[in-house]
Amino acid sequence: MQRKEKLGERIAALQQLVSPFGKTDTTSVLHEAIGYIRFLHDQVPVLCSPYLESSPSSYHQNQHDPSSNTWR
Numbered sequence: 001m002q003r004k005e006k007l008g009e010r011i012a013a014l015q016q017l018v019s020p021f022g023k024t025d026t027t028s029v030l031h032e033a034i035g036y037i038r039f040l041h042d043q044v045p046v047l048c049s050p051y052l053e054s055s056p057s058s059y060h061q062n063q064h065d066p067s068s069n070t071w072r
Helices: 003-018 027-052 055-061
Strands: none
Touching: 003 027
């Protein structure tokens, strides 16, 4: 398969993920993908914050103890 065909297939797959009913030209698909990736990147701290704010004692209670091969 030629490089251009592979790229076309990958752009089509990306288009199905980010905007299945939107524009299908390469520029629009890549622009939508960039926007979606930025959105996901911005969601990471939002979704992680409840876990990062939990008490350290609860974190340590769920840690694996490799010396005893058990979970604390």
